[in-house]
Structure formats: C-alpha cells, structure tokens
Amino acid sequence: MGMTITEKILASHSGRDEVRPGELINARVDLALANDITAPLAIEAFRAMGAERVFDSARVALVPDHFAPARDIAAAQNCAMMREFAREQGLENYFEVGRVGIEHVLLPEEGLVLPGDLVVGADSHTCTYGALGAFSTGMGSTDLAMAMALGEVWLRVPESMLLEYEGEPGPWICGKDLILHTIGAIGVDGARYRAMEFRGPAIDSLSVEGRLTMANMAVEAGAKNGIFHVDEKTRAWLERRARREYQIYQSDPDAEYVERLRFDVGGLEPLVAMPHLPSNVRPASELGDVAVDQVVIGSCTNGWLEDMETAAGILEGREVHPHVRCIVFPGTPRIKREMIRRGWMDVFLAAGAVVSTPTCGPCLGGHMGVIAAGERALSTTNRNFVGRMGHKEGEVFLAGPAVAAATAVTGRITDPREVMGG
Amino acid sequence: MTGAVLEGNAWRYGRDVDTDVIIPARYLTATDERELGAHCLEDLDPDFSTKVMEGDIIVAEENFGSGSSREHAPLAIKGCGVSCVIASSFARIFYRNAINVGLPILECPEAVEGTRTGDRLRVDLENGTIENLSTGNAYRAQPFPPFMREIIAAGGLVGYVRRRLGAG
Numbered sequence: 001m002g003m004t005i006t007e008k009i010l011a012s013h014s015g016r017d018e019v020r021p022g023e024l025i026n027a028r029v030d031l032a033l034a035n036d037i038t039a040p041l042a043i044e045a046f047r048a049m050g051a052e053r054v055f056d057s058a059r060v061a062l063v064p065d066h067f068a069p070a071r072d073i074a075a076a077q078n079c080a081m082m083r084e085f086a087r088e089q090g091l092e093n094y095f096e097v098g099r100v101g102i103e104h105v106l107l108p109e110e111g112l113v114l115p116g117d118l119v120v121g122a123d124s125h126t127c128t129y130g131a132l133g134a135f136s137t138g139m140g141s142t143d144l145a146m147a148m149a150l151g152e153v154w155l156r157v158p159e160s161m162l163l164e165y166e167g168e169p170g171p172w173i174c175g176k177d178l179i180l181h182t183i184g185a186i187g188v189d190g191a192r193y194r195a196m197e198f199r200g201p202a203i204d205s206l207s208v209e210g211r212l213t214m215a216n217m218a219v220e221a222g223a224k225n226g227i228f229h230v231d232e233k234t235r236a237w238l239e240r241r242a243r244r245e246y247q248i249y250q251s252d253p254d255a256e257y258v259e260r261l262r263f264d265v266g267g268l269e270p271l272v273a274m275p276h277l278p279s280n281v282r283p284a285s286e287l288g289d290v291a292v293d294q295v296v297i298g299s300c301t302n303g304w305l306e307d308m309e310t311a312a313g314i315l316e317g318r319e320v321h322p323h324v325r326c327i328v329f330p331g332t333p334r335i336k337r338e339m340i341r342r343g344w345m346d347v348f349l350a351a352g353a354v355v356s357t358p359t360c361g362p363c364l365g366g367h368m369g370v371i372a373a374g375e376r377a378l379s380t381t382n383r384n385f386v387g388r389m390g391h392k393e394g395e396v397f398l399a400g401p402a403v404a405a406a407t408a409v410t411g412r413i414t415d416p417r418e419v420m421g422g
Numbered sequence: 423m424t425g426a427v428l429e430g431n432a433w434r435y436g437r438d439v440d441t442d443v444i445i446p447a448r449y450l451t452a453t454d455e456r457e458l459g460a461h462c463l464e465d466l467d468p469d470f471s472t473k474v475m476e477g478d479i480i481v482a483e484e485n486f487g488s489g490s491s492r493e494h495a496p497l498a499i500k501g502c503g504v505s506c507v508i509a510s511s512f513a514r515i516f517y518r519n520a521i522n523v524g525l526p527i528l529e530c531p532e533a534v535e536g537t538r539t540g541d542r543l544r545v546d547l548e549n550g551t552i553e554n555l556s557t558g559n560a561y562r563a564q565p566f567p568p569f570m571r572e573i574i575a576a577g578g579l580v581g582y583v584r585r586r587l588g589a590g
Contacts, residue, residue: 024569037450041493044453049583067451074451124491124515140493140519142579149583154569188438189485193514222485224514277438364447364490383489385442387465392446 002252038122041141055151105331116247167266175210176400184281192222302380303331321411459501487516
C-alpha cells in the first residue's frame with residue numbers, strides 16, 4: 001500500500017520503511033525554531049530538563065519577531081534572554097533586529113527549510129513550509145525544548161486529506177482566496193489533526209508564494225500540516241536559496257486519504273473572512289458598505305514580495321482614504337529593500353500608508369497597529385478571533401492583498417475590480 | 423496528573439474557544455502561571471478569573487484551544503485554579519501543550535452535552551470517569567494512549583526528557 005508525502009517524510013525521519021496514520025513515532029528534526037514569545041518558556045523547560053547543549057547549533061533557529069524591536073521592558077527582557085541563550089549555545093541562526101524578518105517568511109528566504117525536511121516550531125504557523133514539500137508543524141514551548149535538547153519530537157502520524165483544485169481563477173484571485181474558500185467549506189476544525197495535501201491544476205498554476213500563503217493557514221482548519229508537491233516552480237524558487245541538497249517526496253498513486261475534496265475555483269471571486277472566524281467567508285463584492293478604520297498588509301501569511309507587488313499595483317497613483325490607517329509590513333528586510341529598489345516604497349508612502357519594519361506586531365494585537373473598541377480592521381493576516389488585533393470589541397476581516405489595497409483606497413471593504421476595473 | 427480525583431464546579435462554554443481568548447497576546451510577555459491566570463478567558467468572560475474557584479472545571483464544546491501554539495494558554499488555565507478541562511474535542515497543539523505542562527484534559531462529548539455552568543462535577547483521572555453530581559449522570563472519557571500516559575506519569579514532558587537525558 002502506498003504512502004502520502006507526509007507519511008514518507010515521517011517514515012524517513014523515524015528510521016522506518018513505512019508509517020501509518022495513528023502511529024506514534026519519535027522523529028528526527030531538521031530544524032527547530034522559536035520566537036520571542038515562545039522561546040523564553042522553551043529555554044526554561046530546556047534547563048529544567050537538565051539539558052546543557054542544543055543537539056545541533058546549526059539546526060535551532062531563534063527569531064525575535066513578535067514583540068521586537070522590543071515594545072516594552074517585559075518584551076526586552078524576553079528578547080535579552082533569547083539573545084543570551086543564542087550566544088551561549090553558539091546558534092548559527094539567531095537573527096538580530098535589523099536582520100530579522102517574520103519567521104515563516106525569513107526562514108524559507110534564507111534557504112533554511114527545504115523539501116523533505118521535518119521542521120517543528122513553537123509557533124502555530126510553522127505549517128507554512130509545507131508549500132516547499134517539507135513536513136512542518138507548530139508545537140508548544142516544552143515540545144520545542146525537547147526538540148532543542150534531543151533533536152527529536154514525538155508525533156502522531158496524521159491521516160491525510162486530499163484537496164484538489166480545478167479551474168482557472170480570475171486575475172485578482174491569489175492563494176489567500178483559495179485557502180479562505182477551503183476553510184469556508186470545511187470549517188475551522190475540518191482538518192483537525194490531519195495533513196492537508198493540496199493538489200490540482202489550479203495549484204500547479206499558483207506561485208510558490210501563493211502556496212506558502214495557503215500552507216500558512218492550514219492550521220486555521222485545525223490541520224497538523226499542509227503539504228504541496230515539489231514542481232519546477234518550487235525548484236526554481238529554491239535555486240537561489242538552498243545551500244544544501246534536498247530530498248523530494250511524491251505521494252504514491254495508491255496512497256490512502258481519509259477524505260478527498262474537489263474545488264472548482266474557476267469562478268471564484270475575491271473573498272473576505274468576516275469576524276470572528278476564518279471560516280466565516282463571503283465574496284468581498286457582497287459585503288455592502290462596511291467602513292474600516294485600519295488596513296493591514298503583510299504578515300507571515302501575505303508578507304511576500306508578490307503580495308507587496310499586488311498592493312503597490314493598486315495603490316500606485318491613488319491615495320489611502322483619509323479615515324483609514326494603512327499599515328504595510330513586509331516579511332523581511334530583504335523584501336523591504338527590494339520594495340525600495342522597485343520604487344514601491346515610494347508608492348506606499350505617496351499614498352499615505354506607513355511601512356513598518358518586519359514584525360508580527362499588528363497581527364496579534366501586540367504593537368505597531370493595535371485597534372480600539374468599536375474599530376474595524378481589514379487585514380491580510382490569518383486570524384480574526386475576538387480581540388486578536390486589540391480591543392475585544394474591535395472587528396477583524398481577513399482578505400488577500402488586492403482586497404486590502406482596494407479597501408485602503410475606498411475606506412470600505414472593496415472588491416479590487418471596483419477600483420481597477422475588469 | 424493520574425490517580426487524582428478532582429471535584430469542582432463546571433464553567434460551560436461553546437465551541438472554538440481559541441487561545442486568543444484564553445490568554446490575549448497583550449499578556450504574553452509574562453510566563454508566570456498565576457500572572458497569566460489573572461487574565462484567563464478575559465475577552466470571553468470578563469469576570470471569569472475572579473469568579474472561578476480553586477478546583478473548578480472548564481467544560482467546552484468542539485475544538486477547544488484552537489489557534490496559536492502559546493503554551494501560556496494551558497498555563498493560564500492552571501494558574502487561575504482550574505483543575506481540569508473537559509471538551510468535545512481539542513485543537514491539536516493545545517492538546518499536546520496541556521499534556522506537556524500537566525493540565526489534565528478529557529475528551530468526552532457526552533459529558534459536555536450533559537453539563538451546565540454551576541453543575542458539580544467529580545472526575546477520576548485514573549479511569550476517566552466523569553460524574554455530574556448535580557444531575558446524577560456519569561460518563562467515561564477517551565483513555566490516553568500508553569505513550570502519552572508515560573509522559574503524564576513522568577510529570578509532563580520535562581520529566582520525561584530528564585529521564586531520557588539521565589538527569590534524574
């Protein structure tokens with residue numbers, strides 16, 4: 001009986017010829033990562049475990065991206081604890097402010113996650129790397145401490161579900177629309193404990209960055225991981241980044257799936273997830289007059305160069321509505337420099353947007369754009385739970401960068417076709 | 423976490439209670455259980471942390487603990503004195519985190535169905551039985567797989583790894 005990509009990666013990392021869903025395995029880890037919120041607890045647990053050295057100083061990444069540059073003294077203490085640990089352990093992949101980006105954009109960009117890898121991170125959006133054909137999943141700090149100490153974690157082999165996408169989506173449809181459409185269809189626990197394997201012609205024609213956006217939100221359907229096949233696009237994307245060999249796994253034709261779903265995305269319209277769940281999805285054009293106070297463009301979901309290009313394309317020669325605060329936060333310093341080189345920084349600034357340093361800040365109501373009671377934000381991030389971006393009486397709507405930029409211009413949630421025609 | 427019999431009043435919530443409402447991100451610079459516990463469920467039920475009594479039990483529907491990987495969520499629940507969480511189902515990262523930090527959790531949709539806020543519950547973690555003393559009904563939760571019981575018996579994942587490292 002055949003295996004899925006997920007099962008093959010888990011088998012290869014647990015010294016077995018095959019694994020089956022439901023089995024509990026100890027798996028070898030290629031990369032373990034934590035951020036400034038989760039690392040302090042992980043470091044405490046690491047010490048409490050009696051561990052002295054990390055299993056491999058090249059395979060532990062610490063990324064101060066959430067509340068850094070430090071938003072207050074408590075955050076500064078946490079960042080300091082992380083920095084000291086990184087120095088003590090001689091970690092090769094600690095990224096200081098100035099070089100740091102949003103972890104799930106930064107690590108793929110640095111070539112640190114590659115096809116066939118098994119990556120665990122103390123951050124739920126670690127599932128992003130599945131877009132590159134890696135098995136990656138989020139865990140808590142104590143699990144991460146075990147990974148840092150032993151270079152392994154325990155995992156339950158997930159059942160895989162196959163999601164196939166057909167049809168040719170329209171011009172403003174991006175990975176965000178495909179994943180919102182999916183979560184809208186299956187619900188926020190529709191893939192609970194499962195591997196989501198994304199496939200089909202509409203996936204083949206999607207950019208690698210669009211796939212990263214989709215894999216990023218697999219956790220929003222409750223999945224353990226999301227995964228994509230490696231194709232020519234993936235290989236080309238990795239060519240400039242990979243600094244070591246990698247292994248490509250493909251699902252066998254007779255691999256077993258617990259569920260198979262097909263989506264025709266040919267007629268898909270730009271989508272929005274309304275408060276307070278990512279599954280509460282409607283076409284932007286059907287929302288009516290929903291005024292917003294803040295538009296946020298960026299994050300580990302949509303902080304890629306392609307997302308910046310989409311937003312800049314809409315904002316060029318236009319202005320952010322006077323009642324709107326438009327906050328752009330690219331994923332990494334490299335992306336920000338490229339934005340300057342391509343003239344998009346000027347587009348954003350001329351339009352009246354603010355371009356932040358790469359940080360997770362606004363996405364989780366941390367800093368750099370927290371919303372007040374009664375305020376409404378349209379954001380390209382991944383969660384719209386109660387209180388997610390600030391006051392619990394605030395509201396968050398999720399969408400892709402095209403809807404976000406169009407909304408920034410009109411001041412109400414807007415289908416990009418209304419602003420751009422077509 | 424095994425061997426104990428817990429008794430407390432139930433606090434009944436709906437589905438998809440996410441980690442952002444269990445402990446909002448604005449408090450995530452803290453790591454102390456008690457400090458986190460003072461803000462537990464604040465955005466869902468503002469007075470929860472002041473009304474909850476030591477030993478009380480959270481009872482919720484499907485997908486409890488969805489969202490972020492923050493271990494601060496089970497720590498906040500422990501820190502406000504809650505002895506155990508019973509849910510119809512748990513989001514996977516929360517499930518791991520609860521076991522790892524020693525917060526007892528039980529999956530039992532029938533018990534959730536049959537419980538209201540204020541009901542008195544008695545939970546035997548050894549055999550997974552849940553008695554609703556207010557209604558007189560009894561339920562049995564899904565048992566943990568043996569491997570997870572090993573982690574629980576070691577006092578959580580820290581104890582488990584300590585043994586593996588031979589540190590005591």
